[in-house]
Each structure stands twice: as structure tokens, then as C-alpha cells.
Amino acid sequence: MLRNKPDEDDYWNNSKFKAFTFDDDDEFSQLKESKRAVNSIFVTDDDDDDEDDDDGVEKVSWSGEPVGSISWSIKETASTHRTTGEGRDYGFPKIETTAQIPSLPKQGSSYSLSSLFKGRSKLGNFQVLSDSTNDPSLRSFAPELRKPKSEYKDYISDWSPEDTVRRMQKGKPYSLESFRSLKDKLLLLDEAVQIHDGNVITAVLIFLKKSLSKEILFRELVSRQMALQHFIHFLKEAGEQKLLLELFKTLGRTEDMALLQYSEHLNIKDEVQRKDFLKGCISLPFSVDDASHVQDHYTLLERQIIVEVNDKHLEKAGQTEIFKKYPRKASILNMPIITTLYYSCFYHYGESEGTYSSPANIKKTFKISDKQYLLAALGARAKLKAWKDMDTLFTTKNWLGYTKKKTPIGFHRVADILHKNNAPVQVLQEYVSLVDDTDLKLNLASKYKCHDVIIDTYKDMKDRHQLMVYRCKVDRSSPEERKIDDILSNTVSFHMVMLTYDALLPSLVHRRLCNAILMHNVTGFICHKKNLFRK
């Protein structure tokens, strides 16, 4: 059905401006779409057998009920009488919902007098509420005016706080003019809180904000947590930062104040202004930890600005190899610390600690752990395929001057990162062979096809059988095959197994390996015999 919508297609094409389409133009989704549309269009309803949209609407005489036509249509078909007994059947008990808020003494009685003077509202705002509600032109602007006239009789000029709040909740006309004394205003607020309607609470707060000095309002909000939360949220949404800061200050919520002020930096686009703003944030009353983070944030941006200017220049000049070969994809401004470190390892590796752009400087300034540093450096250098840098990253010298390879992240991770950056096997196997856990090592080695590591490992384990199995996996007459043959023909290693596997057992890493040796030493023996005969 929807597939042939020439009018709609024309419509979209003719539309001069960019408008969105409801339907994905894909055939499939359209098909489903159309199916659904068809289903929803021809929903049958007993008392509405006319399928034309417009007519269907006309039939629903809108009453402006809170739940719209639904409750209307239900009511309309319901028998209007309701005995009290029946009513009770569906009645639900009230439950206590405001445990932490002491319920206020209802002072409704002081307003009861006013209820004697029922009259029509003369509020200017609601001029449409005059008798002219039958005027069709007016009706179109205010659907609720279709209500029966009898409902208007409760438009009175001053309702009790409770009535007012209820009317507000129901979206009926109300007036807050009469709430002039502080006591009345607060009663109104407390009443709004009582009914849990955030919309009404905020509405009353807006009224109080306009009609009370902020000192008084703030003072009263201190003891009204629920209202306070709504007020804070309203101020946030309305963008009234200044007033909110004052409120936090009055409340002694210094940390909230600091965080709020700090969050402002997100709205500042210009980096220099942002930096200056952050500088101002350092002295804000943050918690100790956050204060140092904010200090870092400022320092970082300050340096990023310097580096950015410099690198932009270098890139433009086109003299520097690294920028020529790997043009920068984005500016470094506003990037996290680790990203900045990665960037410096990428473009400024090997610079002396004296420069702001050097990895060493960043590491020191922001107290980056060895582990974090290593991950960033490894990632950056691997990306550049600067494999020779790997050596220096992991090599440490002990006091005797011996060098040793060490890493805080585990060599399996190193291998993983290298592999993800397409490191050549020669590089990979060097690090795979450094993995401590033999199982893991074999696993990685076979995953990355580091034949040498596997062969060497089996050799070290003196696992002749596994070697023979592996021999089938490598290419024929490849160096790997030759290597395996060399090892296999080395009878000494086999003798070692025959004589010492009992002794070896406890030290072997995995029980399975022992089993393999046990199961296959017979085969191994035969091979050995053959070798002996050959000789």
C-alpha cells in the first residue's frame, strides 16, 4: 500500500528544504511498515465502522478529560449510575508515600469561608472562559471549553492551597494571586509536595521565586528537601547558573558549587578562554582529589595548546618526516591525558624530558603509572611499526649490568597488542616466547603462527610426540620442518625423557602433558629404535 505513494514521493522531492522521511526507503522495511500501517488503519471498532479518519475523529466528541478520549469512550458506554457499594469494590486504599516528610496540619479550615463565596473567575488570562464558549472559533483554541457549563461554577477567586494545587495538577485554571503571606506561600508549596506532582511543585516554586526574595526562599528551602531538589533542577534547566551557585553557597554545598562552576567549561568553545576558565576553577572548593584532577585538567590544556600550535606549524611546513608520513587526523586539544600521551609517543617519541610534548614529560607531569605509559607507548610505536623501539620499552638493566625483559602488563598482552598491529612474526615470537605460562604460550604461538616458539617450547618440554604431531602442521621442507627433524634426530633429548620423566612429573606445567608423554613414550621408543637402527 505504501509502496505506491506517488503523491508522497512528489511531496518529498518538491520540498525545497531538508525534511525527514518517516519511512526508510528500503523495500523490506517498507513492506513491514505497510503491513503495520494497514493493520493499524483498519482496526475494527464496534461503534466506529467508518474507516475514514476524519469522520472517525468527528465522532469522538472530545471532552478534554485527563486521559483523553479513552476515558470518554469508556464512560460514554458505561451506565452512568454508580452505587457507592460498587464504587467501594474498586476502591483502593491510600498508602503512606511520604515517610520522610512530616505531613502538615491541614489548614483548610481557614479557607473554608471563601468557599461560601462561589463566583465566576474574573481573571484576565482566562477571558476565553466567558459564556462565549459555544463560539466555534474559540472552541478550536481551547478544547477544554467544551466542558459542560456546570463545571465552571467552581471557578472562584481564592481556593485553599489544597484546592489550588489540585486544580493545577488537573490543568484547570487557578490563581496564585491570593497567596501573599509567607505562610500561605509555604502552605501552597507543602501542599504541592504532598501530592508528589513535580510539575506542580516546580510551578509553585516559580511563583515563589518571583514573589519572594531569594534569601527568604533559600532559607525556607533548606528544610524542604523535595522542593529544593525540584528548584535546583529547574534552575539547571532554565540555565540560571548564577542563582543556583548562590543557592549552593547559602546551603553550604560547596562541592556542588565547585562542580557546577567547573561544568561551565564544557560550554566554552575557544580553547584559550577555556584554559583561562579552568585556571580559575583550580581554587574552587573541590574535594582534595578533585582539586588535583582539575589542576591536571588545566595543565593539560595549557600544554595541549602549546603543542597544537607547534605541531600545526610543523605539519604545515612539511619538513618533518613523521607529520608528512602520518598527517594528523584531529587536533590534540581537549583530548584525555592518555590520548595525549599516545599522541606524544606517536609524534614526539624520543624527545628529551624538557619539552612539553615529550612522552617523558607527560608521564612525569601527570604521574602516569608505568603500566599506563607502557600501554600507550606500545600502542603508538606498534602503530608506526617501529619494532626496534619495542626492545627499549621492555629491556631493563639490573645492577650487575645484565639486561632483562620485563613488563608490568604481561607479555601475553604485549603480544596481543603487537598482533593487532600486524607485527611480523619475528617480532611477535620474541614476546610470545617470554610468556611465563607454558599453556598460554603455546596457545598464543599457534594463534599467531610462531612456529619457532612452539618448536622450542616442545623441545624444552622434551615432548617428542607433540613435536611429531606439529611436524605435520608445518609446510613441507620448510625451515620449521628441518628444525623439528634436527631436534627429533637428537637422541639425547629423547633419552632424557625415557630416563627422567618420572622425575620431571611434578615440575611439568600441565597434567595433560604428562599424560601425553606417558601415552606416547611407547611410540617414541619405537621411533628411537628405528633411529638407532638407521645409524
Add this chain to the structure above:
Amino acid sequence: MALNSRRDAPEPPDFSLLKRLARDQLIYLLEQLPGKKDLFIEADLMSPLDRIANVSTLKQHEVDKLYKLENKPIVSTCDQLCFLIRPRIHSVKWIADIVNTDKAAGRFRRYKIIFSPQKFYACETILEEQGIYGDVSCDKWEFYLLPLDDDIISLELPEFFRDYFLEGDQRWVSTAGKALHLLHSVYGPFSKVYGIGRCAKMTYEMWRELVEDGEQKPRQPEVGNVFLIDRDVDFVTSLCSQVVYEGLVDDIFRIKCGDVEFGPEVTSSDKSLKVMLNSSDKVFNEIRNEHFSNVFGFLSQKAKSLQTAYDKRRGMDIQQMKTFVSQELKGLKQEHRLLSLHISACESIMKKKTKQDFQELLKTEHCLLEGFNIRESISYIEEHINRQVSLTESLRLLCLLSLTENGLIPKDYRSLKAQYLQSYGTEHLLTFANLRKLGLLVEQQPGDTIIAMENKVGKLVTDKAVGKLTDAFNSLAKKSNFRALSKKLALIPKVDGEYDLCTPPDMAYIFSGAYMPLSCKLVEQVLDRGWTGLEEVTRLLNGNEFSVTAGGSGGEVKTKHDSQRLVFVMFLGGCTFSEISALRFLGRERGYKFIIVTTAITNSARLLESVLGSRV
């Protein structure tokens, strides 16, 4: 097994009525502004609108051009502008700017704002302040409930979570109350309402007052029971990785308003494909609730039977062939297409999950849930952060750690937070402040160690003494008490050997048998026997539980009607597809039919993104 106790769950009522009502009201509202008009629609409302109407519906009611509401100047030559928006201050401010710009230019237009689902005074105040109150007519489109599927109804209000739980703003509480009232009016009357959580209580009150104010025709109820639950009763479940097919699809591709957009990697063409995921997709319907490990098997079996069906053609005579083509072929082709789509989706999921070492991630999650190897899990999370793997993923793990461990010890908190800020940006200290406020990620306070101890001591001392001890500390911050709850409700299933994911014994299958969703477990327990016997549990959940029956003792019996086995479970703050799957499972086991009503469908990423402090 539970098979014996299984009864046929009743069919859910027809919820498409809700759509029609919403559509009718929208049309009515559009007609309030007769003549040609341009319609500006808020981005969030586009998909819901799409579910109930289409362009031709709008065109029929003289909508000329459609625009997405964006924060930039408009280009429209129309004399009437209509704005369909959520009641948000910044949207209204933007509209006010348009009106005032027109005024300054001496241009006359008619403006109408339709707020959905309701108006807020704060928004109208903006109009007043900007001097355009009266120049703009305001209306509300009471589109409270959108049926997303046979058993899912959504309020499509993702901001409910942040507004209520983070900001403490109760503006949506009445919306929830009205939504419930709408359900009550059309599908009720309800005979029993259960609930837990502060918001649940308030929603109940709102609804009760609406019921009192209105009239209810004594009618045969279609749905008899309601269970209301606040999201903060159970954060843990919403933060776990989803492994049930529909949940996985949501985690990876993001299902939006029942639609998912599969990218080129799934469609194996150069364009994306928008697909509707619901029970009318026969293939999807059979795998949506399955643990992912079963899905492949199912799909390949399906592929085989499809092949067999196609093969039937062989050896047919002309007449048979004709019948085949006219009756079966279309269905087969449709199934074929769906099948290949879901197979590709699975492949894509596999690829992505393998790449991110999903197995390792799940292992860590399970360790956190069970309380094993906490140090190892922490270093896993640390590495996650150091490697700058997804910002929300790292946050998710941190929150799970905090929730399950009742807060992080100060040393870990400080170190992990520092590393997090270094990896993802210092501005996230605002995120940490938000998460602390929500109780999602907190630092253990000195007093907490006693509570932690108490959990251990609990085994030794009598319950009474423990109760006293806890009461003394209950006045402190809100506690998650996850371990104690998990023990009380047996949330971690004890299984000998492998957990059978094919024919799962309980709801824990939705998390590979590692954990039973607390939210759903509560539903199960309470439907069984009310809150009695769960005193300790509710105490650990900070109370606020209730259970009410219509008309005290009078109304409850009413014959064992099907409606008593139909239950609305309303999640205030969102629910996940995994929870829905768990409830569907529970329904099948116990002969209930659950209809999920939620403020929005959520998942860990959405939930956390909504409270990030870095968003402006």
C-alpha cells in the same frame, strides 16, 4: 521439573487500541490548527509517531512540510507552524526565539505547540517570560503509552531515569500515574497492586486518586494484577552484559522503539536496513528469548527445514505447483529473508564479541556477581580503563563492582577514578559525582566496614542482633546490600556441573546461569505469596514495598478469571530486554502472562550515558 506445573498462559489483550486512541487525538489536535501548516517534530518523538501514524495521515490533515526539531534557525514559508515536542525548557526557548524573530521582522504567523505527553508549567513560564504567551497556542497530546509488542508497552520516556533518580524531579510521576490509569480504564479494573520503591508508591497514589476522581464502569477485567518497581531497587540486573538474543541485539545494534538498524556488515550490501523486531517476525520470535549459544543451532535447524520446504517443489505436478506458489512460497521467501538476516546479525555479533574478548569480560562480571577473585576483577577493570576500551563499558564494570561490593574501598576508588579520568577525560569527574549521587559508584565510608563485617558476622550472631546492628547504620547512605540479597533470594543458582542453557531450570539462564535477575525474582516471590516472608529482603532494599487489594476483602475473589493471571509489570526508570525474557520465561513456567510496561527500554549503555556528566 516445572513442566508439570505449567499451565497455558492466557493471551494478552489487544493493545493496538492504545495506538488508535493516540492517533485520533493527534488528528484532533492537528485539526485545531486548520489550514496548511508546517510541522516540527522533536527527534525523540519521531519513532513513536511513526508507530501510530504515517506521512499520509499527517498530510491528510494539512501538514505541509515536516521538519526535525533542531537547534538552528528555521526556513519555512508557511503561515502556520506547529511544534510537536516533549515538554522541555530548551525546546520551548528555541520556539520562543523563532516567534520573537518573526515578530521583529513584522511577520505574522500562527503557532501551536503540542506537548507530549503533557504540558509543564515551567515550559509555559518560558512563553510568558518571552512575551509570547497567547501568541502561541499550547496543547497536549496525551500519548502516554506505545505498545511495542504483544507484551511490551513503553512510555518512551528515557529521561524519566535521569530526571527522577538523579535530579530528584518528580515531574514524570504523574505521567506514570496517568499511564497506569489509562491501562486501568481500558484493561482493568485491577484487583491487586504490588509495588516496591518510592516512585512506585507515588505512582500508585497518583493513580488511585485518578481512579477516585473518575468513574469506573463495572466491567470484566482483562488484566487483574499490577506490579510496580523502581529501577533503583535493582541496578545490578540492568548493568549486566546481555546474552539473550534480543538483549544482545539491543546492546550491540541498539533497538530503538522496536526498530533496529542493521549496518552494512549485517546486510552484506552497502546500505543499512531498518528492521522491526517483534513477535510478528516469526524467526525472531523464536530466538529472541534464547541464550545466544542456542541461537546458532536453532537457525541452522530452521535453515534445514526451510530447505526441505523448498524441496517439496520437486516432483510436483502443475496444479500442486500452482498451489505451492500461491500459498506457501511467499511465506517461505519471507522466512528465508528473515532467516538470513538473523544469521548475518549473529555472525556480526560473534565477530564483535570475539574482538572485545567477551568471554573474559563475562568471566569478570560473573566473578563480581559471585564475589570471587575481586582483586583479579579489579585489575581487569583497570586494564580495561588503561586501554581506553569503551567509556561506558569501563563505567559499567566499575558500577557493578561498587554495587556488588557495597562500595569501593577508598584506595581503589581513588586510583580507579584517577585512571578513568586520565583515560577518558577529566570532565568525567562530573560523571563520578552523578554516579555517587545515584549510589551506583561509591566509596566505602569508614562506617561501612562494620556493615561489611556484619554481613560476615551475620552467620555467627543471631538474626536479631544483626538486625539491631544494621538498623544503627541504616541511617547512613543508601546501601546496595547485594551480597545479602543475593543470598536471601538465592540469586546465584547452585548447579552441579554445567548449567543447562537449552532447557533452563530457572530465570538465571538469561545471564548464562550465573545470576537470577533480582527484579524478576521479586516479581516471582511476591506473586506467590505477597511480601510476607520477605521482610528481611525489603529491609535490605530500603523498604517502600506495598501490596493492596481492591475494596479490602470484598473485591478480591471474583472467580478465578484469566485476568488474575495477566500481570502488568511496570518498571519505573526502564527495563532491559533480558528482564523481559526472564519474565516471559517465568510466565511460561507459572502460567502467567506478563505485560511489561516501562518508562523506556534500557540497557547498561543507555542507563549510564544518560547520567554522564560530560553532556552539555
